[in-house]
Amino acid sequence: MATIQKFEDLEIWQLARILSKDIFVLSQTTNLLKDFPLKDQMNRSSGSIMDNIAEGFGRGSRLEFIQFLSISTGSADELKSQLYRCFDKEYISKENFEDLYEKTNAIYKKINGFIKYLNSSVVKGTKFKERVVTKNNGKQ
Numbered sequence: 001m002a003t004i005q006k007f008e009d010l011e012i013w014q015l016a017r018i019l020s021k022d023i024f025v026l027s028q029t030t031n032l033l034k035d036f037p038l039k040d041q042m043n044r045s046s047g048s049i050m051d052n053i054a055e056g057f058g059r060g061s062r063l064e065f066i067q068f069l070s071i072s073t074g075s076a077d078e079l080k081s082q083l084y085r086c087f088d089k090e091y092i093s094k095e096n097f098e099d100l101y102e103k104t105n106a107i108y109k110k111i112n113g114f115i116k117y118l119n120s121s122v123v124k125g126t127k128f129k130e131r132v133v134t135k136n137n138g139k140q
Contacts, residue, residue, distance in 0.1 A: 007057035012114055015107050016050035016072070022100060023079070032091040042082045048075035049107065062118055069115050076108040 007013050023046040026032060027039040049072045056068025080101055087097040 004057075007054040010053060010057065012072075012107060012110050013050055013053045013057075015103075015110065016046075016053060019079075019100075019103050019107060020046040020050055022046075022103065026086075026092065026096070026100070030091050031089075032086055035089065035091065038082065038085060038089075042079060042086065045075045045079040045082060048072070049079070053111070062121060062123060066115055066118050069111050069118075073108055073111050073115075076104050076111070079104050080108075 004010060020043075023042050027043055032039050032042070052068045052072040052075065056065040056072075059065060059068065083092075083097055083101050083104065086092050087094070092100075
């Protein structure tokens, strides 16, 4: 497996980007356009999924990356709830709801799988790669 050099190479980020675009299109082409608060929330939560993946990757620490991935899963759950609200207000069809819900859920599952992988990894990340551990960790 090749080492990922930039967040754009991560499949989970690529899928989240597509989902964010799908939500934006939805917000511009349906009656959701008239519900500014919900439209705004859905655009922000879908963007938050991809943004937190990117930010976590940029932290250079495995544990911080896991934390930001966890935030991304929270944003995915938030978007799923918002999709229900959108469907309940009859802004989208059942088919459109199911498609977007499944895309969101698939990303959620992939992020959780990646978190499990990172939790089992011994790699600390670039932030701590060069750190030397002393015998008593600098404590007196």
